[in-house]
Amino acid sequence: MRQSILISHAKVVDVERNLVSEEQNIEIDGGKIAAVSIERRGWTRVEIDASGCYVCPGLIDSHVHLFLDAGAQPRHTFFESSDEKKLTTAHLNLLVALSAGITTVRDCGGPAELVFRVQRAVERGDLTGPRVLAAGAPITRPKGHCHFFGIEVTTPQEAARAVEQQARKGAAFVKLIASGGGLTPGTRPEEADLPVEIMRAATHAAHASGMHVAAHCHAVESVVRALETGVDTIEHASFTGPAGMPQFDMEIASRIKDKGIVVGPTAISGIRIAHAIRASNSHNETTRHSVARLEARRHHLSRFYEAGVSFIAGTDCGVTNTPFDSLADELDEYVQAGLSPAHVLRTATSASARYLRLPLLGQVKDGFIADLLLLPGNPLEDLRHLRNPLLVMKEGEVLLDRRMASAEV
Numbered sequence: 001m002r003q004s005i006l007i008s009h010a011k012v013v014d015v016e017r018n019l020v021s022e023e024q025n026i027e028i029d030g031g032k033i034a035a036v037s038i039e040r041r042g043w044t045r046v047e048i049d050a051s052g053c054y055v056c057p058g059l060i061d062s063h064v065h066l067f068l069d070a071g072a073q074p075r076h077t078f079f080e081s082s083d084e085k086k087l088t089t090a091h092l093n094l095l096v097a098l099s100a101g102i103t104t105v106r107d108c109g110g111p112a113e114l115v116f117r118v119q120r121a122v123e124r125g126d127l128t129g130p131r132v133l134a135a136g137a138p139i140t141r142p143k144g145h146c147h148f149f150g151i152e153v154t155t156p157q158e159a160a161r162a163v164e165q166q167a168r169k170g171a172a173f174v175k176l177i178a179s180g181g182g183l184t185p186g187t188r189p190e191e192a193d194l195p196v197e198i199m200r201a202a203t204h205a206a207h208a209s210g211m212h213v214a215a216h217c218h219a220v221e222s223v224v225r226a227l228e229t230g231v232d233t234i235e236h237a238s239f240t241g242p243a244g245m246p247q248f249d250m251e252i253a254s255r256i257k258d259k260g261i262v263v264g265p266t267a268i269s270g271i272r273i274a275h276a277i278r279a280s281n282s283h284n285e286t287t288r289h290s291v292a293r294l295e296a297r298r299h300h301l302s303r304f305y306e307a308g309v310s311f312i313a314g315t316d317c318g319v320t321n322t323p324f325d326s327l328a329d330e331l332d333e334y335v336q337a338g339l340s341p342a343h344v345l346r347t348a349t350s351a352s353a354r355y356l357r358l359p360l361l362g363q364v365k366d367g368f369i370a371d372l373l374l375l376p377g378n379p380l381e382d383l384r385h386l387r388n389p390l391l392v393m394k395e396g397e398v399l400l401d402r403r404m405a406s407a408e409v
Helices: 074-080 083-099 112-124 156-169 196-208 220-229 250-258 267-279 285-307 327-336 341-347 350-355
Strands: 005-014 019-029 032-037 046-049 054-057 059-064 102-107 131-134 173-177 212-219 233-240 262-264 372-375 391-394 397-401
Touching: 005 372, 059 083, 059 350, 083 102, 083 112, 083 391, 083 397, 102 391, 112 131, 112 156, 156 196, 173 196, 196 212, 196 220, 212 220, 220 233, 220 250, 233 250, 233 285, 250 285, 267 285, 267 327, 285 327, 327 341, 341 350
Parallel strands: 005 046, 005 054, 059 102, 102 131, 173 212, 212 233, 233 262
Antiparallel strands: 005 019, 019 032, 054 372, 372 391, 391 397
16 A cells, blocks of 8 residues: 655756756655645655755656566577566566666567566566566567567558457557567568558557557668658667668658657667677678667767657667666767757656656656656756666655665655
8 A cells, every 4th residue: 555755855856847946845645746845735654855865757768678688698598598587587677677767668579478467567566666568579570570579460450450469468559570680580670571551550550549659670661661650659760771781861860750750769779789799709791780780879869869850768678788777878878969968868757758658657746656766966967866866766655765864664
């Protein structure tokens, strides 16, 4: 049963207005913020003294893979693991994310039955961790990228049925694998995989069920198809040409912006995988193309920003050398690309919540869900303050408290 809580003497971070309040009191009841005010109006059973600290919304990582272990060979480890081991990996990943101040993750593809099991366990409180927005199994072509935990389809009708089936099981959104990917041998990132007709049928079925659609797109042609079929988010957006090399296309980027589609750049995972390839001393045309494609995610950030494209912060955690506390490093890449700390923070809070159709997350305001972080400094000035938050609260419950002198919790 959730307790009534007062966070007193808090400097409240308003991510939408790029402001920090003078000390205020945040009253929390039933897992939601009842009031943010100077006055202490209600009786509470628990008080958390936030003197000298800043209260910020909990973070959202919009692209993770809970069932991959973020090690040197995540695909191999996945295949070698029993279901019990896979579930243990997912739970450990959730705990790492929580320790980094992440209170919501969007799982962009995994073994459907296990993904939904974890999603429900977190909802019930049986597992501690961020809330999980699950796609279940991604939709891919036969033997396509991530087919090992995907649903393979060959017709629009099969795609629509796959969407409806996963919606009944609790999917929050749909993940389409629109191009090949580096994690799956036999696929090519420069090749568009799902035909327009299949993507359109899946997108229509998803929207009819109230779900949004994320499309994995490395190939230029896959980005174009995502535009034509009206997906909601484009993941990676690597702009990989037919020869395997990346080439940013400003005209296509402008179309993304005009259609209101959001890009999840997943820059940090690309950089880390490229580093691993370089360290392997495997130097040939294929690896050179892979490194160029992966590192291009970093270089494309400023071009997307220039084009006015909206970002949603996501890491691709679980893939090679990308653990579940990588979101702060992803956000730092956005700062290096020229975005202000305030703009960057919104990509992981209020803007992310809006694009993921979570209207009561991402802000410290009356009526919002009490997903909150207690920070030692102002993140609007320096995003490094997001690292190792002093306290992490989800739905009014303190799940992590690093303060030396704790209030009664």
